Structures are given as structure tokens and as C-alpha cells.
Amino acid sequence: MTLKYKVLGIVFILIAVLIGLLKELDYLGSLSFIIFIFALGMFIFSSLPAGLVAWLSLCAGVLFGLPEEIIFESFNVDIVWLMIGAFIIAEVLVKSGLLSRLTQWIERHCYTKGRVTFFTFLLIQILSVAVPSTSGRASAMLPVYNILSGRFHHHKKFFGIGIPVLILMGANTTLLGAGSHIIGIGILSTQTGESISYVEFLIYAMPFGLIVGLITLFILKMMYFKDFGYDFEVKSEQEKRPFTEREKSALILVGITILLWLGEPVHGLDIAFVTILMSLIMMLPHFKLISWKEGLSSVSWSLIFFVAGAAALGKLLVDYGVTDYFQYILMTLFSGLNVTSELTILLIIILISVLSHILITSHTTRAVVLIPVFIILAESFNLNTQAAVFIALLGINFCVTLPVSSKALLIFYESEDRPFESRELMRMSMMLLPVYIVLMILTYYMYWQHIGLELI
Structure with missing residues (x-):
């Protein structure tokens, strides 16, 4: 085992212990969170096929107490x-x-x-x-x-x-x-x-x-x-x-x-x-x-099994209260902010939604986790809920940093000739990310707020 994997193993154990100490999550909630973090780490740092990682993670979760139905119902998506x-x-x-x-x-x-x-x-x-x-x-x-x-x-x-x-x-x-x-x-x-x-x-x-x-x-x-x-x-x-x-x-x-x-x-x-x-x-x-x-x-x-496994991992976060916990954390953070500037609110929505793909690789899971939060945020600050959700959905669409960030990328990345490497995709992401964010801001002020999507 190389030094890199030893360090990653120690980091994962520490994260697992910290998650286990969270009082807001019960055993299955903590286990689901730990399994998801493990799978995410393997997606990023391991050379194993993404589908194999997803299904090994789910099977490990079953061995530690998750219901077997998560395996058999994973294709019900x-x-x-x-x-x-x-x-x-x-x-x-x-x-x-x-x-x-x-x-x-x-x-x-x-x-x-x-x-x-x-x-x-x-x-x-x-x-x-x-x-x-x-x-x-x-x-x-x-x-x-x-x-x-x-x-x-x-x-x-x-x-x-x-x-x-x-x-x-x-x-x-x-x-x-x-x-x-x-x-x-x-x-x-x-x-x-x-x-x-x-x-x-x-x-x-x-x-x-x-x-x-x-x-x-x-x-x-x-x-x-x-x-x-x-x-x-x-x-x-x-x-x-x-x-x-x-x-x-x-x-x-x-x-x-x-x-x-x-x-x-x-x-x-x-x-x-x-x-x-x-x-x-x-x-x-x-x-x-x-x-x-x-x-x-x-x-x-191989891609179908990965999608099914990844969807099952995301569903675990919803079923066992992990997404509720994150929503609580985010709302606690937002409640402490005295937000009165339209630009500040716009930046919060854009930055969180655009950068979310780094932590939550599933496009679907990002929507499931973040959209309810932005709806609550909009209602808390008397914002235009439709505008907040629409802007967040376009922000969530940015997911070109890692091959696992999108199934569209994986289809090409896992093809026989593998036309690009992860580092090339990350380089592309670093060039597109600021352009994407700035263009969203400009489009809001030049177009969206004039056709009924003003936030305030």
C-alpha cells in the first residue's frame, strides 16, 4: 500500500469517527453518510471502475446494517x-x-x-x-x-x-x-x-x-x-x-x-x-x-450499474436523514446572515449550486439536496422562489471537474480509447468555472430580472 492510500485511509477513519459522533444522525443515517463518503473518495482517488465501487459500497452498507432492499430496488429509478x-x-x-x-x-x-x-x-x-x-x-x-x-x-x-x-x-x-x-x-x-x-x-x-x-x-x-x-x-x-x-x-x-x-x-x-x-x-x-x-x-x-448504484447511494442520504441534516446546517448558516443585497443573495445561490458538484457527484442528488434548501432560503428572505430555483438548477448543471461529476462524461471517459484524462477535464473546468459564474451574473442583470425572474 502506497503512502497516499495510507494517508487517505487514516483521513477516512477520522471522518467516519466524526460522523459517528453526530447526535443529529441515528446509526443508519451515520452509516449511510460514511458509505457515501467512502464511495466518493474511491470515485476520486481509486482506479477501480466506478460501478464496482458503488456496488461494493452498497454491499458493505448491507453488511453493517442497511436493509438488503437497497440492492434489489436500486434499478427502480x-x-x-x-x-x-x-x-x-x-x-x-x-x-x-x-x-x-x-x-x-x-x-x-x-x-x-x-x-x-x-x-x-x-x-x-x-x-x-x-x-x-x-x-x-x-x-x-x-x-x-x-x-x-x-x-x-x-x-x-x-x-x-x-x-x-x-x-x-x-x-x-x-x-x-x-x-x-x-x-x-x-x-x-x-x-x-x-x-x-x-x-x-x-x-x-x-x-x-x-x-x-x-x-x-x-x-x-x-x-x-x-x-x-x-x-x-x-x-x-x-x-x-x-x-x-x-x-x-x-x-x-x-x-x-x-x-x-x-x-x-x-x-x-x-x-x-x-x-x-x-x-x-x-x-x-x-x-x-x-x-x-x-x-x-x-x-x-457497466455504466448502467454505476448509475443504479450511485442513485441508491444518493437515496440513502435522503431516506436516513442525511440531507435533512445538511439542510439544517445550511439554514443555520443562512439564518445568521443579514442578507439585504440582491447581489449577495445571487452570489450565494450561484456559488453554492455551481461548486456543489465537487462534493455531491450525482446531478440528481444535488437537486434533491439543494433545491429544498433554496426554497426555504427564498421563503425566509421573501425572495422570488421560482427565480431562486431556476438559477440554482442552472448552477447545478456545471459539473465538468471530474469524470464522475456527470454520466455524460463517464460515457466517453469509460469508452475503449478513453479520449481524455481526469487532469485534462480539471484544466477545462478551471477555465470554464469563472466564465460560467460571471455569465450567470451578467445574464441575471441583463435578462432574467427583466422577464420575471428578479430575486427581490
Whole structure:
């Protein structure tokens, strides 16, 4: 055992002892907190697969007294089934030939630096409006990454780190951009009776999402796409071919899926259910798109198990009072502040929400922990609750510091060629973090407070 792991072991033991001494938490609450801290430390410092760490942590918790149901019920989370369906649908796009057609389109049109980078950005923005969750978009973009990184192999780093980071920035444009948005608005509706509709969220968020996405694209190009140097022959228009029956079937079924996603308020079916239903329909032999075996093989089960395990770890914090304890601590801190300045309140919400991904790696867990706190904060200081929740949700979306900070990052980080390292992601985060915070402040004073999202 190296010195680093000995030191980390001692630090963990000390933290575990301190947690055990907390009178506010009972035994299961303290155990859940300790298990979560252990898993978080292993995510950051260990080379073990993230999914293996999550499940070993859960099993350790069961051995020390947590109920066995946390293992068996861990897959009872909609995001897990959403991701399974998204992986299958992404494979349908590959098997049907639609992505091959996309490759040919790239060969005909993406032969300059500007076209390649703008095409990547535009495709991600389109997906951010239509495809729910960052992980679903990352799954859909992975085959596109393989195409672009193969064609422009000198700039593989740009696509490998750029696509997932741009996906995370694109999450700011729409209510479906991240699962935490839906959770946060749900908490807002439950606790206050207020809500933010899909269209309202789009109006509030789209300008910020597009601007931060373009700034991110510019930084990525400066860092990883300096010299183009490719000289491709533009393909003749005569090489275009008509759509095959398989392509037409895939296009129609994917189109129906997107319409069902967008029409959730009308038909009332959960997005995860729609995704898994349509993925099953696409595997029917009648459509000749993808077989049952091929569909299951296309799923990244290591990532699915990690998501299920991480969701279970986050649920433990809620079920056994750890999040209540943190809410109490935060409210105690806030109650001691004599906050009268709008800028001070804005900075508190932005800094806490943006930096929270360092301590709470799960996007969903951050929303579950922080949104109730910001609602209480808003009500305590007579703030606009909708504004506080909306700003916090956009702050929570910043999660590009570590691979475990987002499932979209993990999908690329755990791919076979591992296009980026943790240190490169952290470097990217250090450049984007101040830009993100300043842009949120500027957007508030120049836009949000003038369209009904003023805090005071």
C-alpha cells in the first residue's frame, strides 16, 4: 500500500469517527453518510471502475446494517431505464444506416475547421431540445464521436472532451436538458404550488445555454483544434442515395419517440417509459432494425450499474436523514446572515449550486439536496422562489471537474480509447468555472430580472 492510500485511509477513519459522533444522525443515517463518503473518495482517488465501487459500497452498507432492499430496488429509478432505452435507440441509428448516411453528409460538407466545429455544436444543441437527459444525448453522440474522431484523427481530443462538455453546457437550454430540472421543478411544485413550464424554461434558459455553449466551443477550439490541415475532396452530389426501408423505419420511429418526449404534458406518460417502450418496439422483427440480442449488447451495462448504484447511494442520504441534516446546517448558516443585497443573495445561490458538484457527484442528488434548501432560503428572505430555483438548477448543471461529476462524461471517459484524462477535464473546468459564474451574473442583470425572474 502506497503512502497516499495510507494517508487517505487514516483521513477516512477520522471522518467516519466524526460522523459517528453526530447526535443529529441515528446509526443508519451515520452509516449511510460514511458509505457515501467512502464511495466518493474511491470515485476520486481509486482506479477501480466506478460501478464496482458503488456496488461494493452498497454491499458493505448491507453488511453493517442497511436493509438488503437497497440492492434489489436500486434499478427502480427512471433514469436507469431511460439510459437503457437510449443506448438501444442509439444502436438502432447505427444499424439502420442513418449514421452511415450522416458520415456521408460529413464527407460532403465538413471539410473546413469552421464547418466541423459548428456542425458538432449545432447537432448537440438540436439534441438538447429533443433528447431528455445528458446521458441520453451522450449515448446518441458516441457513434458520431467515433465517426468524427476517425475522420479527423489529429483532433480526436477535441471531439473526445468537447462533445460531452458541450452536452453539459447544452443542458442549460431546456427543461428536458437534465433530469435535475424535472426533479427541481417537481420539488418547487410540491413545496410551493408554483411551477415553470417547458416553454417558460426554454425562454428563460435558451439565451444563457447558447451563449455559454458558444464560449465553451471557442475555448475548446483554442485548446484542441488549433491547426486543421486537412485537404479532402468534396464528394459529388451524384453519390447521394435514396433512403432505404430500414432507414425510413428508423427515422419514423425515432421521430415518433421525439414527439412523445415533447408531448409528455399532453399524454402524461413518463419520458423513461416512452424511451423503453419505443426501444422495445424498434427491436420487433417486423421492422428489421435490430434484434433483441443486439439491443441488449448495445447497452453499456457497466455504466448502467454505476448509475443504479450511485442513485441508491444518493437515496440513502435522503431516506436516513442525511440531507435533512445538511439542510439544517445550511439554514443555520443562512439564518445568521443579514442578507439585504440582491447581489449577495445571487452570489450565494450561484456559488453554492455551481461548486456543489465537487462534493455531491450525482446531478440528481444535488437537486434533491439543494433545491429544498433554496426554497426555504427564498421563503425566509421573501425572495422570488421560482427565480431562486431556476438559477440554482442552472448552477447545478456545471459539473465538468471530474469524470464522475456527470454520466455524460463517464460515457466517453469509460469508452475503449478513453479520449481524455481526469487532469485534462480539471484544466477545462478551471477555465470554464469563472466564465460560467460571471455569465450567470451578467445574464441575471441583463435578462432574467427583466422577464420575471428578479430575486427581490
